Amino acid sequence: MAKTGEADADAFVEWFRAAAPYIHAFRGKTFVLAFGGDSLLRPDFVDLVYDINLLNALGVRLVLVHGVRPQVEERISEEAQYVRGRRVTDAATLEHVKDAVGSVRVDLESLLSVGLPNTPMAGAEIRVASGNYVTAQPAGVVDGVDLLFTGEVRKVAVAAIRDRLAAGEIVLLSPIGYSPTGEVFNLTLEEVATHAAMALEADKLVFILDHGDTVDAQGRRVSRLTASQAQRLLKELPEGDMKLYLPFAAQACKKGVGKAHLVSADVDGALLMELFTHAGVGTMVTRMSVENIRPAGIDDVGGILSVIEPLETEGVLVRRSRERLEQEIDNFFVDELDGRIVGCVALYSFAEVRAGEMACLAVDPTFRRGGRGDGLLAAVEEAAREQGLKHIFVLTTRTAHWFIERGFVLGGPDDLPAPRKAMYNWQRRSKVLVKDLEAA
């Protein structure tokens, strides 16, 4: 028994240490969290509410956006008319929308107010602000059909929302908007969430998926995507919330939102795992387009040297001559930003043992902490997989933790392919880190 207790304690301490940097980094950051009306009908929805409370208690500025689709459908008897995937909202339907929004909003406010002693967030007092933060305009006539009270977001009251967030309140947005002409329009939750995230320049936009998981057409989990990869993936995705939300996640990232996440509601604690662990459990979408990262050509030698030379001088990277770089240029990938090389990485293949060495990973100091290191690592992993490699390894003296946080495990010179081991520089005493590409 004691052993289990010790193991649990170790796991807890390890988990807490791993989460601590995120807790620190998230304080004061703005997250927009969107969930459909189906979420509210789940018996475990209250667990998500506790996690929302927890994020709020950690100092995250939260904007929640809820949906009402099932609640509206339950209220209307006749079949809704759809044009290009958008529901026509006539005057009668709008009444049901208002009714559903009011009821869902009150339920949510009530859940967020729960302060019972037997809940995980006992004692936390949360204030929820909701109101006319979203201005809408009619969607108009599409394919000859007037969408009537179906609207589009025109404006989000950024300053007013920021005021509420700064006061420690959670802002709750509904899928409706008001027009200066005094009308109310029905909006989609994904549009409201995306516009709010873009207007607020949110650090994160998170969609909770009620239907389907964050997997591709073959059922493989998609953990990371750039906005442009997301657009390509969309074509092959089956119907479901992933297909519905992914274009909005990509749009938000392209327009200045730090990162977008898609998380399945079926996994208990998925929101916290996605936000507080590096590996995550859902799909993370980032802005940086893969077009930036490309195989290097001979003209890139000068640019690569300008990135790696200062690091060679510091002893962080092993010195490479221009001649050697020219010879090995086909092994390199570069990250190009507005015509300037801001990062590079190389992959050397040891095909006979199905392993590859990742080397010379470097990002210009001015451009660090923007996910470029991650992007270069992803490019190498993709190339290694295409070459049929099972492992990649890296030798580093100072950056071991960066790699460990990205799924590498500490090995030793014995893990190196024989020809590489023969060249191992024992004086430099580099750490050897290995990543299993099949497990990742």
Ligand SMILES: CC(C)(COP(=O)(O)OP(=O)(O)OC[C@H]1O[C@@H](n2cnc3c(N)ncnc32)[C@H](O)[C@@H]1OP(=O)(O)O)[C@@H](O)C(=O)NCCC(=O)NCCS
């Ligand atoms: C490692 C490196 C490529 C990362 O580039 P980047 O574009 O900043 O990478 P990302 O934005 O994807 O990641 C940045 C994160 O890595 C962390 N990081 C940077 N260097 C690190 C190190 N030596 N150890 C642990 N973490 C490190 C940063 O603190 C940041 O974390 P945060 O986002 O939680 O604040 C860059 O720091 C670099 O060029 N370092 C010098 C060269 C080097 O060490 N190369 C590896 C040997 S082959």
